[in-house]
Amino acid sequence: MDLTFSEEEIEFRDELRDWLGSNPPGEEPRSDQDAAFAFRKEWQNSLFEGGWAAVHWPREYGGRDASLMQSAIFFEEMGRANAPLPANGLGLILAGPTIIAWGSDQQKDRFLLPILSAEEIWCQGFSEPEAGSDLAAVKTKAVQDGDEWVVTGQKVWTSVAQYSKWCMLVARTDPEAAKHKGLSYFLMDMEQEAVQIRPLVQITGEAEFNELFLEEARIPADNMLGGEGDGWNVALTTLMNERSGLGFFLQTQLRRALDRLVEDAKENGQIDDPVVAQALGEMHVRTETLRLLAYRGLSIIEQHGQPGPEGSLTKWLWSETNQMLSQLAVGIRGAKSLTEGDPWAYDLLRSRGNSIEGGTTEILKNIVAERVLGLPRK
Amino acid sequence: MKFDFTEDQHEIKRTAKDLLAARSTLEKQREAAEAGEYDLALWAELADLGWPGVAVEEAFGGGGLGYVELAGLLEEAGYALLNGPFLSTAICAAAISEAGSDSQKEEWLGRLASGEATGAFGLEGEIVPDGASSDVVVVAAPDGSSARLLTGEGAMPALQTIDPTRRYGIAEGELAEGEEMPGDVAAAIDLATVLVSAELVGVCRRVLDMTVEYVKDRKQFGRPVGSFQAVQHRCAQMLLSTEGARATTYFAAWAADSDRERLPEAASLAKSAASKAGVEVTASAIQAHGGIGFTWEADVHWFFKRAELDAAFLGSSGEHDRRLTALLSS
Numbered sequence: 001m002d003l004t005f006s007e008e009e010i011e012f013r014d015e016l017r018d019w020l021g022s023n024p025p026g027e028e029p030r031s032d033q034d035a036a037f038a039f040r041k042e043w044q045n046s047l048f049e050g051g052w053a054a055v056h057w058p059r060e061y062g063g064r065d066a067s068l069m070q071s072a073i074f075f076e077e078m079g080r081a082n083a084p085l086p087a088n089g090l091g092l093i094l095a096g097p098t099i100i101a102w103g104s105d106q107q108k109d110r111f112l113l114p115i116l117s118a119e120e121i122w123c124q125g126f127s128e129p130e131a132g133s134d135l136a137a138v139k140t141k142a143v144q145d146g147d148e149w150v151v152t153g154q155k156v157w158t159s160v161a162q163y164s165k166w167c168m169l170v171a172r173t174d175p176e177a178a179k180h181k182g183l184s185y186f187l188m189d190m191e192q193e194a195v196q197i198r199p200l201v202q203i204t205g206e207a208e209f210n211e212l213f214l215e216e217a218r219i220p221a222d223n224m225l226g227g228e229g230d231g232w233n234v235a236l237t238t239l240m241n242e243r244s245g246l247g248f249f250l251q252t253q254l255r256r257a258l259d260r261l262v263e264d265a266k267e268n269g270q271i272d273d274p275v276v277a278q279a280l281g282e283m284h285v286r287t288e289t290l291r292l293l294a295y296r297g298l299s300i301i302e303q304h305g306q307p308g309p310e311g312s313l314t315k316w317l318w319s320e321t322n323q324m325l326s327q328l329a330v331g332i333r334g335a336k337s338l339t340e341g342d343p344w345a346y347d348l349l350r351s352r353g354n355s356i357e358g359g360t361t362e363i364l365k366n367i368v369a370e371r372v373l374g375l376p377r378k
Numbered sequence: 379m380k381f382d383f384t385e386d387q388h389e390i391k392r393t394a395k396d397l398l399a400a401r402s403t404l405e406k407q408r409e410a411a412e413a414g415e416y417d418l419a420l421w422a423e424l425a426d427l428g429w430p431g432v433a434v435e436e437a438f439g440g441g442g443l444g445y446v447e448l449a450g451l452l453e454e455a456g457y458a459l460l461n462g463p464f465l466s467t468a469i470c471a472a473a474i475s476e477a478g479s480d481s482q483k484e485e486w487l488g489r490l491a492s493g494e495a496t497g498a499f500g501l502e503g504e505i506v507p508d509g510a511s512s513d514v515v516v517v518a519a520p521d522g523s524s525a526r527l528l529t530g531e532g533a534m535p536a537l538q539t540i541d542p543t544r545r546y547g548i549a550e551g552e553l554a555e556g557e558e559m560p561g562d563v564a565a566a567i568d569l570a571t572v573l574v575s576a577e578l579v580g581v582c583r584r585v586l587d588m589t590v591e592y593v594k595d596r597k598q599f600g601r602p603v604g605s606f607q608a609v610q611h612r613c614a615q616m617l618l619s620t621e622g623a624r625a626t627t628y629f630a631a632w633a634a635d636s637d638r639e640r641l642p643e644a645a646s647l648a649k650s651a652a653s654k655a656g657v658e659v660t661a662s663a664i665q666a667h668g669g670i671g672f673t674w675e676a677d678v679h680w681f682f683k684r685a686e687l688d689a690a691f692l693g694s695s696g697e698h699d700r701r702l703t704a705l706l707s708s
Contacts, residue, residue: 001387001446001632002380009379069379262707271707274700281699284706285626285650292381292625299381310625313618362607368617369610373590376605 003295005073012070016077019050025083033206037087037163044086044118053116054092056245061100061108062116068298071245079252090160091115091122093246095168095187098238102185102226111166111187123164125155125188125212126235132157133363135170135235136180140214142171149173149186149219155212157357161197162210164190168238169219170231183231187223194218204349247314251291254322257347258283261329270332279328286321290314309372316364319354326351381628383450391450394429398458404677410461411542411680421462425493430467434475439488445472445569449576449631456580459680461543463496465577466508469570470497473516476569477525477561486514486527499570501692502553509547510536517552522564528556541683565638568645571692572630575645575652578688579627582620582655585663585681589613592667609666616662619655626651643705650698656685657695 005013025043029035047053056071057063066074086092096115099107114120131137140153151171161167167188174182188195194217199207226234262280265271271280297310326347330337337344355361369375383391401420410417424430433448434440441447448468455464471490474482474497489495495513500506501520509515515533518525528534533556534547590613593604603609630648633640660682664671671678689695 001383001628003629003632003636005379262703266707271703277703278696278699280706281650281696281702284702285647285699288647289622289626289651292629293621295379296381296625296628299379303380303382309617309621313621317618317622362611365611365614366607368614369604369607373610373613373617374594375590375610375613376594376602378601378605 005069009067009069009073012066013073013077016052016074019052020077020081020083023050025081028084036084037160040084041087041118041121043084044088044092047086048117053086053118054096057096057100057116061096061112068245068302072248072295072298075245075247075249076252079249079256082256085249086118087160087163088115088118088121090124090168091118091120091166094124094238094241095122095166097241098168098185098234099187099225101237102230102234106222107187107225114165120165121160121163122166122168123158123161123190124238125158125167125169126238127157128154129156133360135239136183136232138170138172138183140169140171141175142173142184142186142219144173144221147221149221149224151186151188151214151217151219153214155214156200156209158197158210158212159208161190161212162199166190167195167212168225170235173228173231177229180232181229183235184228185225185231185234186219187225188217188219189223192217203352204346247294247318248291250318250322251287251294254287254290254318254325257322257325258287261325261332264329265332268333276332279331283321283325283328286317286324290317290321293317309368312364312368312372315358316355316361316368319351319361322347322354323351381625383446387447387450390447391454394451394454395457397427398454398460402458402460404459404680407459407461407543407680408677414542416462416545418462420460421464422493424462424464428491429464430471430493431487431491433468434471434487434491438475438483438491440471440491444631445572445634446628446631448472449573449627452573452576453580453583453627456577456684457584459543459581459584459684463498463508463512465574466498466506466512467493467496469499469573470512470514470516472569472573473499473518473525473566474514474527474559476566477516477518477559477563478527479560482527482557482559490514498547499566500547500549501567502549502551504549505537505539505687505691506534506547506549507687507691508545509534509549511545511547515547515552516559516566517549517556518563518567519553522567524553525559525563525566526553526556527559528552539683539687541687543680543684544687546687565641567692568641569634571645571649572627572634572641574688574691575623575627575648576631578652578656578685579620579624581681581685581688582616582623582652582659585660585678586613586616586620588678589616589663589666596668603666603668612662612666616659619651619659623648623652623655643702646693646698646702646705649693650695650702653689653693653695653698656689660685 055064055066055074059065142149142151169186169188173184194215196213198211200209270276293310300308329344428441431440436442490497498508498512498515515528537546537548539546596603627648630644633644663678670676
């Protein structure tokens, strides 16, 4: 057992720290969504110029061939530096690796570079009103018309759609085939009349997500990723990337939030209350457990080539802990944590989404029970 | 980073697991618990294999390996619900290694490592595993400010607890007796804390395995109860708690060998997670076993009892949470 970073990993981290030192991210504007997005776009461009936009991509496509551990370090350092997520996060984390895995040479030439530079923003068109946790239930249909596909249907929970040039779209191309066999994966141009975007106002009052209405939207046949009927497998590549290194970014955010709360509790004297001290300690245990589980998960993949159970546990533990922490903040800081504009008030509301987005906790528990513990399906 | 045992360490664990699966079956544990006796033949065998002294320096007759290896063995001992003085002797040796004088180390470490003597370690005012039945007992002040070494069986009164798989004593006033110990008592407590956490990890893993097997097999309403989501989600929660305890405990065992500055925090992380998991996971196992789980005849209750005593030993989850906040905010 060795829980220290290798020399190569330390070198990578120090190079990144140096770069962050001379290229500090600055403070993300909170009040205005458009301004915040523009800020994150500029930040990604700065990462791109420095060669840091997508460390986990292969070198030939503009990445750094980073190992899993280096990717983890990258996100941890970004969290530590209080950097915002890059504007084209979905392009970097999901679209890029999926195109690298499944795309033709032409598709790679066309799409990868503008993803890295944030020149073209990407969104993800998977979820539908009737297909949330159950992706195979997708109803949006694509019908071939010459060398184009004509797409009609509805998507929901599409974040950054209003800024996006492209959409990773899963649609049904064969209504006769079994549920997950009739799907295909498209790279859809968002800039057409047939694509209507309606913001979905969430419980925080903002609209991070959108609904997409597709009325005979057109996609050239060349923009299918993988073959006709491969949609399910291509989508799995996307989803497998969904839980990559990002967890380390979220863990460091959690760590910083907890440290702030400990400072607040020291200031107002609440920390002398053993009940408060114990609750803060429990948050510390959960936060460190999350970090250790995440590192152990990566290390086991590196050592044995096979993931252990850790990967399916961290997102669940993170979302639960983030919710507990913002609730604890209300208890420790009092009702000012419930006032408009207070960062904890925002976290209290936003964190309710954590156990739903990217796989509900209930679905994650099902996956753990069936795939990790091998319990029988219904 | 290699956040897992090395091949050699895996081999030690596998060998231990196989040996205990053959020699320390639940049937045997039941016999021993019901008779109130330890399987001393097995203890002699484990001592011959060098288990109690695996982390003791070679100069004192130990195996010269580390706390990672010892934690691995204790995890397997917990998995097998091993009876006998392995945990208590191992943590006593760790305590003397850290807190003992040269002559105390000289006198005791070799004998503890070889199993010729048995030992115990605990805190003043608290229940001590094998405290009333060991050849040498170390009792520490809970704040780590001092410790005493006492010899001879009956160094402290025996105590009946809810856990018949192990013998217990109660340390009352022992700090006024025995020999003073000049070394690092706080480190001794932290090491023992990590090691008992490792036993708890093994306990959690075992009842999770037993539960998964049971709910796959047991049928109600015409299908295995393990196909019901309510049962599945309970099992998933058991896994999350177990894996959290495991990751923090391995980190702490590594810190004991390789990063002593982080040991106090790591020990509390491990014990907080392992105490909580131990109690929750074993209680959950009883629930998942349904009515049969509440009977004396089913074996899950032995693990629940062991877990309750281990969880309280050297600080409950809540105590370690409070200690962490104190460490964090100082």
